[in-house]
Amino acid sequence: MTEERGPLKPSGVWATAVGVARVRALETAREDPLFRDPLAVAFATAGGVGPGSSRPERANEAERQRWLGVASSIIIRTRFLDDLLDRATEAGIRQVVLLGAGMDSRAFRLGWPAATRLFEVDTAEPLDFKASVLRQEGAVPGCERITVAVDLREDWPSALAAAGHDQALPTVWIAEGLLIYLPEDAVELLLDRVGDLSATGSRMGLTLGSRGVLARFADDAAPGSAASMWVSEMPEDPVGWLSGLGWDAEAFTLRDRAAAYGRPISTPPQLDEGPGGLISAVRR
Ligand SMILES: C[S@@+](CC[C@H](N)C(=O)[O-])C[C@H]1O[C@@H](n2cnc3c(N)ncnc32)[C@H](O)[C@@H]1O
Known part of the structure; x- marks a missing residue:
């Protein structure tokens, strides 16, 4: 058997993390990016979806528009959570947990106060792939970075x-692009556990599948596509739901955040837009 060289080939649900890196690489190449993620291009390239690679043809204009919408949502949510993390560190939180961290490179690209510990939780394969790319890039984190393969x-x-996570200290939790892949009972269990590990004053940034997204993408669920693995979307009243779980939450729409960041969404709303799926929460 020949020794395997280079990173593993992305597959299953974690391949979506490499697709997200491609979107962040494209944003980083813009003149007016909403964030800069220099490692994203290395993750995307190692996964075979670098900015120069060809992408599957979209069957029709509606499909193309849906996927442009997904890319735009990734860009807006990234900036939303960058800002949330900045506010958490300004408030004195020094413990960060990225759930389903994928190719998130915030340990490397955000400014962290001394003594910040950042835990990246994901399964072993994406963490191994990521480690191999980070080694190749000689990347050095700006905080203490600890990976947890589970x-x-x-x-x-x-x-x-x-x-080494200390539940007596406040934590800022991020679940970005994760909960849409977990069935509702798994989402509830995850949030119960996060609550149990959250000292008062902990914070949380979540992204939830917008209402109706599963139905909108149902026709585009080619086997292996990200959409084929989406199984849950946000409840009707996310703020009330999270309040019941011990969190004071605010919900933002992609549209209102996009406008706030100077990148307004020009297409008309597809549905009556209720509360949005970008969540910022503080533990009571
Ligand atoms: C769309 S990616 C988002 C990655 C990252 N949060 C970001 O926004 O860049 C989803 C990530 O969730 C992880 N994930 C999904 N289900 C998981 C599970 N049951 N346990 C651990 N990680 C999981 C995948 O491996 C993948 O890295």
């Missing part, structure tokens, strides 16, 4: 504690 459907709280 499936979030299993006993991840024990793995996180074993890795």
Whole structure:
């Protein structure tokens, strides 16, 4: 058997993390980016979806528009959560957990106060792939970065504690582009566990599938596509739902954040837009 060289080939749900990196690489190349993510191009390229690579033809204009919408949502949510993390560190939080971290490179690209510890939780394959690219790039984190290889459907709280997470200290949790891949009961369990590990004053940034997204993409769920793996969308009243779980939450729409960042969404709303799926929450 020949020794395997280079990173693993992305597959299954974690391939979506490499697709997200491609979008961040394209944004970083803009003259007026909403964030800069220099490692994203290396992750995308290593995964075979670098900015220069060809992408599958979209069957029709409607499909193309849907995917442009997904790319735009990734850009807006990235900036939203960057800002949320900045506010959390300004408020004195020094413990960060990225759930389903994928190719998130915030440990490397955001400014972190001294003594910040950042945990990246994901399954072993994407973390190994990521480590191989980081090594190749000689990337150095700006905080203490700790990876925790565990499936979030299993006993991840024990793995996180074993890795050094201190539940007596406030934590800022990020679940970006993750909950849409978990069935509703798994989302509830995940949030119950996050709540149990959150000292008062902890914060949380979530992205939730917008209402109706599963139906809108139902026809575009080619096997292996990201949309084929989406299984949950936000509840009707996300703020009330999170309040019941012990969080004071605010919900923002992509449209209002996009306008706030000077990147307004020009297409008309496809649905009556209720509360949005970008969540910022503080633990009571
Ligand atoms: C769309 S990617 C988003 C990655 C990252 N949060 C970002 O926004 O760049 C979804 C990530 O969730 C991870 N994920 C999905 N289900 C998971 C599970 N059951 N346990 C651990 N990680 C999971 C995948 O491996 C993948 O890295």
